[in-house]
Amino acid sequence: ETGVTQSPTHLIKTRGQQVTLRCSSQSGHNTVSWYQQALGQGPQFIFQYYREEENGRGNFPPRFSGLQFPNYSSELNVNALELDDSALYLCASSLARDGNEKLFFGSGTQLSVL
Amino acid sequence: RKEVEQDPGPFNVPEGATVAFNCTYSNSASQSFFWYRQDCRKEPKLLMSVYSSGNEDGRFTAQLNRASQYISLLIRDSKLSDSATYLCVVNVNNYGQNFVFGPGTRLSVLP
Numbered sequence: 001e002t003g004v005t006q007s008p009t010h011l012i013k014t015r016g017q018q019v020t021l022r023c024s025s026q027s028g029h030n031t032v033s034w035y036q037q038a039l040g041q042g043p044q045f046i047f048q049y050y051r052e053e054e055n056g057r058g059n060f061p062p063r064f065s066g067l068q069f070p071n072y073s074s075e076l077n078v079n080a081l082e083l084d085d086s087a088l089y090l091c092a093s094s095l096a097r098d099g100n101e102k103l104f105f106g107s108g109t110q111l112s113v114l
Numbered sequence: 115r116k117e118v119e120q121d122p123g124p125f126n127v128p129e130g131a132t133v134a135f136n137c138t139y140s141n142s143a144s145q146s147f148f149w150y151r152q153d154c155r156k157e158p159k160l161l162m163s164v165y166s167s168g169n170e171d172g173r174f175t176a177q178l179n180r181a182s183q184y185i186s187l188l189i190r191d192s193k194l195s196d197s198a199t200y201l202c203v204v205n206v207n208n209y210g211q212n213f214v215f216g217p218g219t220r221l222s223v224l225p
Contacts, residue, residue, distance in 0.1 A: 041218075042218050043158065044215070045213070103213060108156075
């Protein structure tokens with residue numbers, strides 16, 4: 001087990017609704033990254049948080065937003081849900097914000113938008 | 115061109131076979147390289163890092179060719195438990211976006 005926990009494990013929403021996904025990072029890790037993985041594809045980077053600040057963002061619209069808390073846990077918020085937002089959302093924690101750290105993933109939240 | 119590309123798969127091989135996966139990346143400034151394994155509906159898990167000199171971990175061998183921007187993973191004596199999707203991951207060293215994942219190659223090892 002990686003020590004990274006995500007909640008909820010599954011979620012069903014309807015188009016236009018808002019959703020909040022949560023992630024607790026591994027003890028000692030100060031960086032959290034969020035990824036979206038559509039069926040049959042690799043994970044796509046959404047954004048990363050380092051010490052409570054956004055540290056970079058992938059090609060996702062502003063309705064995808066996030067937070068990191070002082071204990072390094074994190075939230076991903078998605079507003080105005082669209083059908084294409086249906087995917088597995090993965091949180092990964094790591095120790096540093098350079099490229100040499102290894103990612104430790106949570107088991108993900110499977111989001112279905114109907 | 116996508117930043118990280120992999121063999122499309124799926125690969126269906128018998129137990130005991132040797133199988134090789136290929137991956138190419140577009141950013142010549144990429145710094146570090148990894149193979150992750152992902153079981154169906156589970157999270158990706160680090161299989162091994164890939165070093166310039168090549169590295170081996172039991173039945174698994176990873177190779178990196180920086181000049182050709184090419185990474186490979188070789189699995190020898192494949193087991194049923196090796197069935198999974200193998201993700202090639204490249205650190206492109208952009209600010210914040212440290213890791214770029216390939217689309218993955220699915221492997222099924224058949225009895």
